[in-house]
Amino acid sequence: MSGKVDTEDTECHTKEITDIPKLDGSLVEEVMALCEENIFGCYQCGTCSAGCPFVLDMDLTPDEVIHYIINDNLDVLKSKTIWLCSSCFVCAERCPRDINITKVMEALRQIILRKNIDETDISCLSDKELREIPQMAFVSLFRKNIG
Amino acid sequence: MEMLYYPGCTLKTSAVNLERTAFAIAEALGHSLKEMDEWNCCGVVASLTSDDLMHHLAPLRNLIHAQDEGKDSIVTLCDMCCNTLKQTNLRVKESEDDLATLNDFMDLENDYSNSVKVLHFLEFLRDEVGFAVLKKKVKQPLKGLKLMPYYGCTMLRPREVAIDDAEEPVVLHDLIRALGGEVVDNPYKIECCGSYKTIDEKELASNRAYRISSFAVERGADAIMLSCPLCRYNLDVRGKEAESMFENYKQIPIFYYTQLVALALGLDADICEFERNAVDPVPVLKEKGVMQ
Numbered sequence: 001m002s003g004k005v006d007t008e009d010t011e012c013h014t015k016e017i018t019d020i021p022k023l024d025g026s027l028v029e030e031v032m033a034l035c036e037e038n039i040f041g042c043y044q045c046g047t048c049s050a051g052c053p054f055v056l057d058m059d060l061t062p063d064e065v066i067h068y069i070i071n072d073n074l075d076v077l078k079s080k081t082i083w084l085c086s087s088c089f090v091c092a093e094r095c096p097r098d099i100n101i102t103k104v105m106e107a108l109r110q111i112i113l114r115k116n117i118d119e120t121d122i123s124c125l126s127d128k129e130l131r132e133i134p135q136m137a138f139v140s141l142f143r144k145n146i147g
Numbered sequence: 148m149e150m151l152y153y154p155g156c157t158l159k160t161s162a163v164n165l166e167r168t169a170f171a172i173a174e175a176l177g178h179s180l181k182e183m184d185e186w187n188c189c190g191v192v193a194s195l196t197s198d199d200l201m202h203h204l205a206p207l208r209n210l211i212h213a214q215d216e217g218k219d220s221i222v223t224l225c226d227m228c229c230n231t232l233k234q235t236n237l238r239v240k241e242s243e244d245d246l247a248t249l250n251d252f253m254d255l256e257n258d259y260s261n262s263v264k265v266l267h268f269l270e271f272l273r274d275e276v277g278f279a280v281l282k283k284k285v286k287q288p289l290k291g292l293k294l295m296p297y298y299g300c301t302m303l304r305p306r307e308v309a310i311d312d313a314e315e316p317v318v319l320h321d322l323i324r325a326l327g328g329e330v331v332d333n334p335y336k337i338e339c340c341g342s343y344k345t346i347d348e349k350e351l352a353s354n355r356a357y358r359i360s361s362f363a364v365e366r367g368a369d370a371i372m373l374s375c376p377l378c379r380y381n382l383d384v385r386g387k388e389a390e391s392m393f394e395n396y397k398q399i400p401i402f403y404y405t406q407l408v409a410l411a412l413g414l415d416a417d418i419c420e421f422e423r424n425a426v427d428p429v430p431v432l433k434e435k436g437v438m439q
Contacts (some may be wrong), residue, residue: 089304
């Protein structure tokens with residue numbers, strides 16, 4: 001029977017980016033070029049954060065991410081939030097200003113990945129997990145975390 | 148009717164029982180699924196930036212091959228494949244320039260002419276077969292089995308490629324009722340299972356499974372019925388691991404909808420391969436008289 005409880009602690013965790021890449025222009029311009037969303041339409045209602053299934057584990061809430069971008073605050077690129085986002089599209093679906101925040105998150109990830117920065121490591125997985133975790137999980141993790 | 152079938156990688160590995168049961172129920176309903184002669188990985192997640200056309204190549208190549216086989220639609224079983232193929236189909240439909248660029252890049256392939264419709268197998272059952280017809284063919288109703296329908300994300304969002312309402316879906320609810328089962332509704336039915344974070348944030352995935360399943364249990368559910376192979380893994384395996392994280396928590400069994408349709412149609416239970424589940428669903432099926 002598969003699925004035996006594995007209590008072993010692993011080293012696998014969402015990556016942390018400490019070296020912020022240099023940008024050619026302003027952050028907000030670069031993000032808006034990549035996602036084609038009108039970030040300035042955000043009135044900070046917080047609906048995106050209220051519906052986000054991962055918000056409790058995030059260091060910046062999704063509405064804070066938007067606020068950081070508008071203020072050209074590059075610290076947002078260090079945030080764990082952008083890597084915790086699984087692109088579930090709940091925020092995009094519910095935004096009353098019709099801003100696709102899922103695409104905004106992807107734009108932030110892409111800004112980092114296009115500077116050849118990635119720290120994905122799956123060496124912590126057990127042989128059993130490597131066999132049993134669906135392939136689609138590996139492909140999507142690599143697509144999201146490597147490029 | 149013979150439908151052209153796009154499998155995707157997971158259907159050939161950890162979700163072979165989803166494929167096997169889908170083939171069997173299609174046949175039992177007077178249809179058949181024919182696997183595409185040639186297919187490749189769809190890339191799993193859709194390209195989300197304006198300038199990234201490269202990641203539309205893999206899904207588009209599958210659509211071209213479906214077109215080459217002379218079919219105007221393909222059926223998928225995996226929610227993420229379905230979503231990715233639908234999103235690429237939409238992008239090239241909305242942008243002739245993007246389609247031209249992609250066609251030019253794949254100069255060894257025929258040009259795509261926007262002729263293929265991507266269908267989730269659930270759409271096929273709902274719209275082509277019809278749940279009313281399916282209901283008449285039920286030999287072993289799922290009487291007394293209380294099931295929480297779980298939709299997850301990629302079947303419903305983004306709205307443009309959804310197979311049902313993004314906030315209040317009913318397709319799995321209706322299917323459970325057609326099979327004679329009892330629906331246990333749960334607001335977490337459309338919340339993410341943790342998706343690929345199951346690799347680098349295992350505990351987070353267990354937390355998701357706990358939150359979704361425990362609410363279903365509180366409302367009296369015996370089991371959860373879903374479609375996506377990654378949701379199945381997270382709720383089943385990471386849910387089982389959540390038992391050591393939360394006091395008095397016991398994970399309930401997880402079913403693919405195709406397994407329950409197969410049982411309701413009176414097909415051999417062996418094709419469901421329940422031994423693949425982390426939480427054994429056989430005891431509850433026997434208790435409710437669905438399985439002998």
